[in-house]
Amino acid sequence: MISWRDSIMKKITKIWKKILLAVVALIIVILLAVTLFGNMALKVGIEKGATSALNVGVKVGRINLSILRGTLAIGNLQVDNPPGYEHPRLLELGKGKVAVSIGSLLSDTVRIKEIRLDGIEFVLEQKGMSNNVQDIINSISSREKEEKEAKVPAEPSGKKLYIDELEITNVTVKAKLLPVPGKADTVTLKLAPIRMNDLGKDGAMDMAKLSSKILLAIAQGVAQQGAGILPKDLTATMDSTLDKAFELTGTATEKGKEAIEKGKDLGKEISEGLKGLFKPKEEDK
DSSP: OOOHHHHHHHHHHHHHHHHHHHHHHHHHHHHHHHHHHHHHHHHHHHHHHHHHHHSSOEEEEEEEEETTTTEEEEEEEEEEOOTTOSSSEEEEEEEEEEEEOGGGGGSSEEEEEEEEEEEEEEEEEEETTEEHHHHHHHHHHHHHHHHHHSSSOOOOSSOEEEEEEEEEEEEEEEEEOOOOTTSOSEEEEEEOOEEEEEEOTTSOOOHHHHHHHHHHHHHHHHHHHTBTTBOHHHHHHHHHHHHHHHHHHTOOBHHHHHHHHHTOOGGGSOOOOBOSOOOOOOOOO
16 A cells, blocks of 8 residues: 555655756757857858948858857858859858867957868959959958058957867869860869968957958968969959958968068968968857
8 A cells, every 4th residue: 555655755756857858859959049040140141241341242141059068060151253254253161160169259359270161162363453352352451441441450250269270171263264275264273272270369350350361361361372273363363362361350361471581472372271260259249
């Protein structure tokens, strides 16, 4: 025969089981909600920041934030060409992976352990005496110049970022040149990996500046590795434009510095390390 104490204990056990199930269900709902709205917020933040920096449309096809793993996966990121060019895209990213310290998402500075961008298709297209990459670099330079000349320095448009390591690999460049009799009008280049470390030390970087620095790093790789392959006037113009952009943004590759110091041809150097770049702050609400 079951005693009244046993009966009470059974009832208490059932109550606790129901409470535990309710708590577990609530946690699952919260995680799903955070992931869903986190994905949407991150997607909008990346698109907004990059569009602002490059002054062309930027779209993210898919994004997946894993709270438990502390990772962010990005796929089908597309950067549009400036108006007036035949090819619709300047850049397309196959896949990207970000490892982030989840606890830092609630702080002013987000700590990112690593960013891996792999499988980028980059289109360099000539138009008259200019090209699409130069147009965007000029846009970045104008933005930086306005900020430097402003009486009140521009505040980061999103959360600040500190990035331990960023690596860009498998960049394929398709250079669409002006037609010349007897010569191919499309040249394909494969860039060496671009690596950056300890980005965001000054605390002034946002997603917009991160986007512009990545674009400048790839553009410098194109100018350097395209020397002797691409038309000389094209690479020379890009070098000149990049020099002005680096002067305004305060960044330059270590390889580029070494080449200048030793008087070497920049075209023989491989871009392997932009240092001292970025940092974001939370996106505007």
